[in-house]
Amino acid sequence: MTETSRALPVLEVNNLARRFGDRGAAGLKDVTFAIAQGETLAIVGASGSGKTTLARLIMRLANPDAGSIQLHGRDITRLHGEPLRRMRSQFQMVFQDALAAFNPRASVRRILEDPLRIHGLAEPKDFDTSIDAVLERVGLGTESKQRLPLELSGGQRQRVAIARAILTKPDLIVLDEPVSALDVSVRAQILNLLFDLQDETGVAYLFISHDLAVVRAFADRMIVMDEGRIVENGTTEGVLTAPQAKATRVLIDAVPRLIR
Amino acid sequence: MLNWEGRAGAVVLAALILMALLAPWIAPGDPLAITGEPMLRPFASGAHILGTDRLGRDVFAGLLHGTRTTLLVACFSAAAALVVGSIVGTLAGYSGGLADSVLMRITEAFQTVPSFLLALAAISVTGPSVPTLIFAISLGTWTQAARVTRAEVLSLRERDFVAAARTLGMRPLEIAFREVLPNAFGPTVSLAAISVATAILIEAALSFLGFGDPNRVTWGSMIAEGRTVLRAAPYLSIVPGIALVVTVLGVHLLGRGLSRTERLQP
Numbered sequence: 001m002t003e004t005s006r007a008l009p010v011l012e013v014n015n016l017a018r019r020f021g022d023r024g025a026a027g028l029k030d031v032t033f034a035i036a037q038g039e040t041l042a043i044v045g046a047s048g049s050g051k052t053t054l055a056r057l058i059m060r061l062a063n064p065d066a067g068s069i070q071l072h073g074r075d076i077t078r079l080h081g082e083p084l085r086r087m088r089s090q091f092q093m094v095f096q097d098a099l100a101a102f103n104p105r106a107s108v109r110r111i112l113e114d115p116l117r118i119h120g121l122a123e124p125k126d127f128d129t130s131i132d133a134v135l136e137r138v139g140l141g142t143e144s145k146q147r148l149p150l151e152l153s154g155g156q157r158q159r160v161a162i163a164r165a166i167l168t169k170p171d172l173i174v175l176d177e178p179v180s181a182l183d184v185s186v187r188a189q190i191l192n193l194l195f196d197l198q199d200e201t202g203v204a205y206l207f208i209s210h211d212l213a214v215v216r217a218f219a220d221r222m223i224v225m226d227e228g229r230i231v232e233n234g235t236t237e238g239v240l241t242a243p244q245a246k247a248t249r250v251l252i253d254a255v256p257r258l259i260r
Numbered sequence: 261m262l263n264w265e266g267r268a269g270a271v272v273l274a275a276l277i278l279m280a281l282l283a284p285w286i287a288p289g290d291p292l293a294i295t296g297e298p299m300l301r302p303f304a305s306g307a308h309i310l311g312t313d314r315l316g317r318d319v320f321a322g323l324l325h326g327t328r329t330t331l332l333v334a335c336f337s338a339a340a341a342l343v344v345g346s347i348v349g350t351l352a353g354y355s356g357g358l359a360d361s362v363l364m365r366i367t368e369a370f371q372t373v374p375s376f377l378l379a380l381a382a383i384s385v386t387g388p389s390v391p392t393l394i395f396a397i398s399l400g401t402w403t404q405a406a407r408v409t410r411a412e413v414l415s416l417r418e419r420d421f422v423a424a425a426r427t428l429g430m431r432p433l434e435i436a437f438r439e440v441l442p443n444a445f446g447p448t449v450s451l452a453a454i455s456v457a458t459a460i461l462i463e464a465a466l467s468f469l470g471f472g473d474p475n476r477v478t479w480g481s482m483i484a485e486g487r488t489v490l491r492a493a494p495y496l497s498i499v500p501g502i503a504l505v506v507t508v509l510g511v512h513l514l515g516r517g518l519s520r521t522e523r524l525q526p
Contacts, residue, residue, distance in 0.1 A: 059427050088429035100420040103439050118429050164428070 008073050009034035010171045010204040011058070011091075016067035018053060026050040028057070028228045031067070035172065038202040042209055042219035042236065044251060050228040051208045055174050058206065059093050060084060072171065089119045089168035096177040098157035102149040108135075108160055109145040115167040130167070138163045138193060155186035159193070166197060174206045179214060191218055212255050216240055224248045266517015269453075272510030280327040287321035291477045295321075299493050313482075313496050314489050322477045323503055329478045330507065333390060333463045337397035338455035342448060344398065345405020346441060352406070353413030354436035364410070367403045375400025379462050383471045390473055393466065397459045408451050412444035453515020457508045464504055479504050 016031040026048045035041045045051050056062045058069055060076060068077045076087055095101035102111055112131045116122045122130045132142045138159040149157055158178060165173050175194070179187040191214065197203065209215050215222055215236060222239050224232035226247035232239055243249045262270065279286075289295075298316040300308050310319040352363035370378070375397075382396035416422065417440060425435045466472055467480025479500040486496025 056423075059423075061423050061426060085429040085431070088427060091427075093424070093427045095420050095424060097420060101424045103421045103425075103443065105442050106439075114425075114430065115428050164424075168428075 009036050010072060011035045011206070012070040013058065014068045016057060016064050016069065018057060018064050026053055026228050028053055031230055033223055033230065033233065035204045035206060037171065037204055038198060039221070040198065040205040040207055040219045042207045042215040042222040043225060044209060044212065044215055044222055045225035045247070046210065046251065049225040051225060052176065055093070055176050055208055059091070059174055090170050091172040091174070092165035092168060092170040093174040093176065094161045094165050094178045097181055098154070098161045099149055101161060104149060107145065108147050111160060112164055112167060115164060119168055121168065134163045134167055154182050155190060158182060158190050162193065169201070170203060172204045172206065176208045180209065180211060212240065212251060224251065262517045263520055265513045266520070269510045269512065269514030269517055272506060273514055276327055276331060276507055276510065279324055280331050283324040283328055287318065287324050291321040291325040292317060302495050310499055311495060313485055314493070319496065319499055322482050323500060326477045326479045326482060326500065329390070329473070329476045330460055330463060333393050333397065334456050334459040337394040337401065337459045338452060340394060340398040341402040341455050342405045342452055345402040346409045346448060349406040349409025350413050350436050350441045350444070353410040354417055354432070354440060367406050370400065371403045375458070376462055376465060379466060380471065383466060388471050388473050393463060393473065397462050401455050401458055405448060405451055405455065408447050409444050412447055413440050416440050416443055450515050450519030453511050453518065457511045460504070460508055
C-alpha cells in the first residue's frame with residue numbers, strides 16, 4: 001500500500017509546535033512527517049507524549065504555535081471560518097470513545113445526515129438512500145437508523161462513527177485509538193472494516209494507538225513520540241524489530257510477550 | 261417515573277389548571293360583580309361557600325378566576341425568562357471570550373437589582389396589563405436561567421461530540437443551539453419550577469401593591485382588599501393566601517420531583 005502514490009502527500013506536517021496541549025495534554029516540539037495516499041501511519045507513544053495534541057492540531061480543533069499543516073499541498077494552518085469548514089470534508093476523525101463523540105440525543109439517522117447536509121453531498125430527499133448505503137457498507141442494518149447512541153453496542157457505535165467519517169469521502173481519516181475501548185473479538189472486525197475501506201477508496205489513515213500488536217497488523221509506517229517529540233520514524237516492521245530510541249524499547253518491553 | 265414529591269406537585273397543579281379552565285362554568289359571570297350581601301363569613305351561605313368581601317363580591321368566584329391570571333402570568337413569564345436566559349447563556353458559554361464577558365456583565369447588571377424592584381419599576385413605566393406584567397416579571401428572572409445554562413454549556417462544549425461536530429464543519433451557531441443547548445436543559449428544567457414560583461409571588465406582590473391588571477381578579481389584589489378589614493374579616497386575606505401557598509408548594513414539589521428524575525438519566 002505504501003507504493004500506491006509517490007506524488008504529493010495527502011498530509012504534510014512541518015515543524016509543528018505547541019507549547020501547551022489542550023486540557024492539560026502534552027505540548028509538541030518540532031514535529032515533521034508526511035502521509036501518502038492510501039497509507040497508514042501509526043503514531044505511538046505513552047500517555048502524555050503528545051499524540052492527542054497532534055491529532056487535535058491536525059483536525060484544526062486547536063491552533064499550533066508554530067509550523068504548518070498541509071493537506072494536498074494546501075496550507076490549512078491559518079485557515080478559519082467558512083474556508084476551513086468547506087475543507088473539512090477532506091479530513092475526518094474517528095474518536096476513541098464513540099459514545100462521547102455522538103450527541104446523546106441524536107439518532108443514528110441524524111448523526112449520519114449531518115455530514116450530508118453540511119457539505120451538500122445529497123439532496124434532502126436522497127438522504128435516506130445515502131444513509132442506508134453507508135450503514136450497509138459498515139455492516140449495520142437500516143433498522144439501527146432510529147436508535148440512539150446509548151442503545152447501540154460499542155462495536156456498532158464505532159461502525160456508525162466510521163460511517164460518519166467516510167460519508168464525506170475524505171482523503172485522510174485520523175483514527176484516535178479507534179479500537180482500544182472495544183472487546184478483543186470486536187477489534188478485529190472493526191480493523192478489517194477499516195482495511196477494506198482503505199483498499200476501496202485509497203484513504204490515508206493517521207492511526208493513533210498505544211497497542212503495538214494492533215499497530216503491527218495495521219500500519220505501514222510508524223512514528224514514536226516521547227515528550228512531544230518524534231523519537232523514531234520508520235516502517236512498522238523496522239521500528240519494532242530494531243528499535244533505536246529508548247522510548248520505543250520501553251513501549252515494546254511493556255507488551256506482555258505478544259510481539260517479542 | 262416521578263417520585264412522591266413530583267406526583268403530589270403534579271396533582272396540585274393539575275387541580276389548579278382544571279380550576280382555571282373551568283372557572284367560567286363553576287362560577288359564571290364577572291367575578292368582580294356584586295352578587296350578595298357584603299362580608300358574609302365562609303360556609304354561612306350556600307350561594308357563597310367562601311363568603312363575600314366588603315363589597316359583596318363572591319370570594320370563591322374571585323379565587324377561581326384569580327387562578328387564571330396567576331397561572332397565565334406565571335407560566336408565560338417563566339417561559340419567557342427560560343427562553344431568553346437559555347439563549348443568552350448558550351451564546352455566552354459557547355462563544356467564550358469577549359462575547360461571554362459582555363453578556364455575563366449585562367446579566368450581572370440585571371442581577372444586582374432585586375427582581376421585584378425591577379418588575380415594579382418596569383410596570384410603573386408601562387402600566388399594568390397582563391402582557392406588561394409578564395414582561396416586567398421576566399425582566400428580573402431570566403438571569404438565573406442564563407447563569408445555569410452557561411455553566412452547563414461550559415462543561416458540555418469540551419465534550420468530544422462538540423469536537424466531532426466541529427470536525428464535520430458544522431457552523432458554531434448550529435453547534436451551540438442544536439448540539440449543546442438540548443443537552444444543557446436538565447438543570448434548567450428544575451429551575452423552571454423555581455421561576456414559576458417566583459413569578460407567582462412577584463405577581464401577587466405587584467397586585468397587592470395595586471400594580472396588577474385592574475380589570476382582572478388576582479390573589480394578590482384580593483389579599484390587599486382584605487387587608488383593610490383584616491380584623492373584622494381575616495378570611496378575606498387568608499383564603500387567597502392559602503391558595504398562594506398551596507400553588508407555590510405544588511410548583512416546588514413538581515420541580516423537585518422533575519430534577520430527581522432528570523438526574524437518573526445519563
